[in-house]
Amino acid sequence: MIISLPIEDRPRSYAFYQEAFGFAPIGELAEDGVPEPLQFALTDDVRLMLIPTGGFGWVLGDHPAAPRGTSECILSVPLESEAAVDALFTRAVTAGATPIGKPTRRPWAYIGTLTDPDGHVWMLETT
Numbered sequence: 001m002i003i004s005l006p007i008e009d010r011p012r013s014y015a016f017y018q019e020a021f022g023f024a025p026i027g028e029l030a031e032d033g034v035p036e037p038l039q040f041a042l043t044d045d046v047r048l049m050l051i052p053t054g055g056f057g058w059v060l061g062d063h064p065a066a067p068r069g070t071s072e073c074i075l076s077v078p079l080e081s082e083a084a085v086d087a088l089f090t091r092a093v094t095a096g097a098t099p100i101g102k103p104t105r106r107p108w109a110y111i112g113t114l115t116d117p118d119g120h121v122w123m124l125e126t127t
Contacts, residue, residue, distance in 0.1 A: 013038065015095075
């Protein structure tokens with residue numbers, strides 16, 4: 001499975017996903033020092049592909065992408081403890097994420113929600 005997200009700035013996103021989440025990039029480096037295509041291995045079977053907005057539009061054709069600030073999905077990262085949620089939340093914010101709300105206990109889980117530099121929503125959680 002490949003999850004694809006539109007991005008505005010390849011080098012910024014490349015650095016963010018390594019610094020914030022520790023994702024491992026895959027592929028050969030292009031002239032800008034960023035793999036092309038820009039992908040991260042999340043598991044053996046799942047990759048995150050970050051596509052510049054122009055290229056993302058080529059795939060969508062006449063179907064509009066959600067405008068910035070509109071969330072069509074939430075990408076969740078399951079973690080082993082509240083301390084792990086807090087630590088990753090802090091690391092992601094330091095790397096450039098924008099907090100939506102500080103980590104807190106909800107009825108279903110302990111969560112911290114933030115956006116990446118392109119506005120995609122990430123939920124860090126533990127039960």
